[in-house]
Amino acid sequence: MSKQPIGIFDSGVGGTSIWKEIHALLPHENTIYLADSANAPYGLKGKDKIVQLSIKNTEYLIRQECKLIVVACNTATTNAISVLRANYDIPFIGIEPAIKPAALQTKTNSVGILATKGTLSSELFSKTSGLFASNIKVIEQVGEGIVELIEAGQVYSETMRQLLTKHLQPMIDANIDYLVLGCTHYPYLMPLLLELLPNQVKIIDSGAAVAKQTKAVLENHGLLNMQTDKPQNTFFTNGNPKVMANLLDDKFEVNFLNF
CATH class of the missing domain: 3.40.50.1860 (Rossmann fold)
Incomplete structure (x- = not known):
């Protein structure tokens, strides 16, 4: 075999x-x-x-x-x-989203997770988040529209840039120092994410x-x-x-x- x-x-x-x-x-x-x-x-x-x-x-x-x-x-x-x-x-x-390493390593006690609605609302994610991130602030953001743009071949389009800017702002405002990518489409956004996020934010994918x-x-x-x-x-x-x-x-x- x-x-x-x-x-x-x-x-x-x-x-x-x-x-x-x-x-x-x-x-x-x-x-x-x-x-x-x-x-x-x-x-x-x-x-x-x-x-x-x-x-x-x-x-x-x-x-x-x-x-x-x-x-x-x-x-x-x-x-x-x-x-x-x-x-x-x-x-x-x-x-599943790598919430554990982000929760263990954060210095600001604030981490962001960008994922789909189906992942964030799942029982498994809720269990993992509750187990490892109960004592920190987790900014959950549904990446609405991102997968559709990537599937359409618009990874680096201006529409994608504007969408990401909108999705990331609540996390930046909450002073996150880790961003967890909770969808396998999202690593392809790394160049844009590095450009749009503050330098101190580390990005984790699985x-x-x-x-x-x-x-x-x-x-x-x-x-x-x-x-x-x-x-x-x-x-x-x-x-x-x-x-x-x-x-x-x-x-x-x-x-x-x-x-």
């Missing part, structure tokens, strides 16, 4: 930020990436719909004989991963941690690919392939899949 691919799915192209971290850490692993861009963003959908879409994505990747599935979507993880783990006999890696956890789980299950052949990395989307190809620097072919 070790040569079978790692499956990765997201509500859209954002999870490619997670794929990049996994590929950098595990360069010999074969991967299949599935972007459900036709249904993005998941963050505006109800829990039942998010679970339904996550099951659909999971079953597609299982049919492709994936050995492990990375749920590269905060909203899908926080709303559906417990259902997936209960119903499928395959290891799952989830992703990509590197997810890659490390993926490696650890593969090792524990004896599933690491020890071959050094050139890996096969396959990308599927039911949205516009050019948007994802651009985020991958046009180094990989992106295939349209009607699913």
